[in-house]
Amino acid sequence: MNKPTVVSGIRPTGYLHLGNYFGAVRNFVRMQENFNCFFFIADIHSLTTHPTPGDLQSGVKQVLAEYLACGIDPEKATIFIQSDVPEVCELYAFLNMNAYLGELERTTSFKDKARLQPDNVNAGLLTYPVLMASDIIIHKANFVPVGKDQEQNLEMARKFAKRFNRMYRKEVFPIPQPYTFDGKDMIKVPGLDGSGKMGKSEGNAINLFDDPKDIRKKVMRAVSDSGPTEMNQKKPEAIQNLFSLMEIVSTSDTVTHFNDLYNKCYVRYGDLKKQLAEDIIAYTAPIRDRIINILEDDTYLAKVAKMGAEKAKESALETLNEVKNLIGFKKLF
């Protein structure tokens, strides 16, 4: 029996942070055992922020090394660089013809990004969910393991896949489902600045590549407050965020311990942050060591990228030929 197909990617716009890891990459590693996986580095998506050629190149190399260091195995999963498979742009062009301005303008990710970079609200930002849909459906994905921040974009991918199938009266594309483990909700990793999610452009992230000293510094500086004044008081967002991070990286005993202290108004945020920093370091330090080693091996990185590009191209071309045929691009001469 064929294994279900999984597709997901990350933009090479900086180091991978804990949000990328717990929202995406850790799930990629778990899924590669039982699914037909395509994990890519979304370098075309990253052009919406206008990186320099040098930054783009080093970002791609960094994420490739980070994928491998986290445990994605190129023998089990197809790891590739998005721009090595330009077929995705051809499908993106076709999907754009049936993507409407109103629905694209309404997506939260577009509104957020337009707010973050008001001087650069380009068409690539607007059609970001269309390119993302193309990434996913070109491999006929059944599942997409992403964080909660991508929920709406994934909904758009589902919509575009359905729309195409309906328009050409054929179930070309499976409708991709969000994938989460153990019946849990899609995860949102909060940042250290007291509100919202951890993100590269938010400046509130802990990276897998940060050294332990930096992690301690960042966590100790995280936004908190002067502490609870009443027993069992509801946690304000900044404090809830610290506890949410702890739930992700610490043992349940540690979480219960600090929750009890909070509820009895005995909590000392200095102690909580120290524990949180050490638990984050326990997770990231071995990954960081592996990243450093892999980054030194250009031959290995080139081999992985080439192997991935070949496999991804084969899969993409097959779908694209089917799509072009349906649209009516038949060879006349």
Ligand code: AMP
């Ligand atoms: P990006 O860095 O926006 O390219 O995101 C790459 C992947 O990481 C996507 O699957 C996101 O859902 C996931 N991700 C990024 N930030 C977070 C976060 N704070 N919480 C959960 N998942 C995240």
